[in-house]
Amino acid sequence: xxxxxxxxxxxxxxxxxxxxxxxxxxxxxxxxxxxxxxxxxxxxxxxxxxxxxxxxxxxxxxxxxxxxxxxxxxxxxxxxxxxxxxxxxxxxxxxxxx
Amino acid sequence: xxxxxxxxxxxxxxxxxxxxxxxxxxxxxxxxxxxxxxxxxxxxxxxxxxxxxxxxxxxxxxxxxxxxxxxxxxxxxxxxxxxxxxxxxxxxxxxxxxxxxxxxxxxxxxxxxxxxxxxxxxxxxxxxxxxxxxxxxxxxxxxxxxxxxxxxxxxxxxxxxxxxxxxxxxxxxxxxxxxx
Numbered sequence: 001x002x003x004x005x006x007x008x009x010x011x012x013x014x015x016x017x018x019x020x021x022x023x024x025x026x027x028x029x030x031x032x033x034x035x036x037x038x039x040x041x042x043x044x045x046x047x048x049x050x051x052x053x054x055x056x057x058x059x060x061x062x063x064x065x066x067x068x069x070x071x072x073x074x075x076x077x078x079x080x081x082x083x084x085x086x087x088x089x090x091x092x093x094x095x096x097x098x
Numbered sequence: 099x100x101x102x103x104x105x106x107x108x109x110x111x112x113x114x115x116x117x118x119x120x121x122x123x124x125x126x127x128x129x130x131x132x133x134x135x136x137x138x139x140x141x142x143x144x145x146x147x148x149x150x151x152x153x154x155x156x157x158x159x160x161x162x163x164x165x166x167x168x169x170x171x172x173x174x175x176x177x178x179x180x181x182x183x184x185x186x187x188x189x190x191x192x193x194x195x196x197x198x199x200x201x202x203x204x205x206x207x208x209x210x211x212x213x214x215x216x217x218x219x220x221x222x223x224x225x226x227x228x229x230x231x232x233x234x235x236x237x238x239x240x241x242x243x244x245x246x247x248x249x250x251x252x253x254x255x256x257x258x259x260x261x262x263x264x265x266x267x268x269x270x271x272x273x274x275x276x277x278x
Contacts, residue, residue, distance in 0.1 A: 003210070003268050010214045012234040014134040018144050022122050025148055026115070029155040 099168045099237055107167055111158050118158075122151055125168060128235055129175045135230045136179045136223045138215075146182060150175040169244045172237075176227055176245050183223050217264055224248075228257055 065073070078084040102124045109117035129150055134143040153174050161170060218226055224246065231237040239250035246253070
């Protein structure tokens with residue numbers, strides 16, 4: 001065996017792998033997994049909360065009356081309460097020439 | 099380069115702990131040898147081995163199962179060593195090589211240990227990886243290319259020059275004894 005061969009043989013020689021590395025890797029991996037799962041759960045909760053409040057808001061908007069409907073209801077309300085009488089008298093007075 | 103069987107690989111990708119352990123057992127010896135030779139420091143190599151497999155675990159879900167797992171893992175290890183070297187700039191081989199590297203061996207002489215230390219101390223971490231991956235572990239140039247990002251042609255030329263310089267060192271230092 002020449003010196004160059006010995007050199008390459010020597011190059012392949014390293015100390016034994018230290019023990020306990022896998023356990024540390026597994027611990028860190030488990031920590032990473034739990035942090036990731038927690039973040040995912042938090043993100044999912046946020047999305048659900050935002051979705052819920054968005055839905056509530058949309059429902060609120062849905063039950064809000066359209067202006068035309070509100071006007072009609074106001075007219076009916078005025079009629080029923082007699083609030084429109086004054087306006088009616090004025091109209092009749094104008095038409096009747098009083 | 100040997101690969102772990104596809105079933106274990108897929109199980110590991112799916113998050114199976116036992117499969118991940120099998121994957122660690124299969125690939126860690128090479129990673130250990132490379133990081134040990136690239137850093138020359140047992141403690142640092144231990145940290146980098148750990149960091150490599152933590153990163154493997156983190157990214158395993160994104161791994162494209164059709165490509166070679168070995169080169170993917172070696173790329174993670176290689177990048178970890180480069181990042182660590184850049185970050186701390188303290189892997190100066192002539193300081194870092196210590197007796198740990200040479201414990202428990204049978205064949206060589208002290209002179210040859212010294213020679214390896216001297217040669218490696220003059221090389222960049224990239225060249226150390228190239229030397230170990232190609233000459234010790236027998237990776238193909240294409241595999242080394244996918245790890246380092248350098249083209250196979252460039253790697254071939256670099257290794258040729260490296261080996262020439264090593265050969266020249268042996269010629270220049272005739273006092274080194276033959277051990278066997």
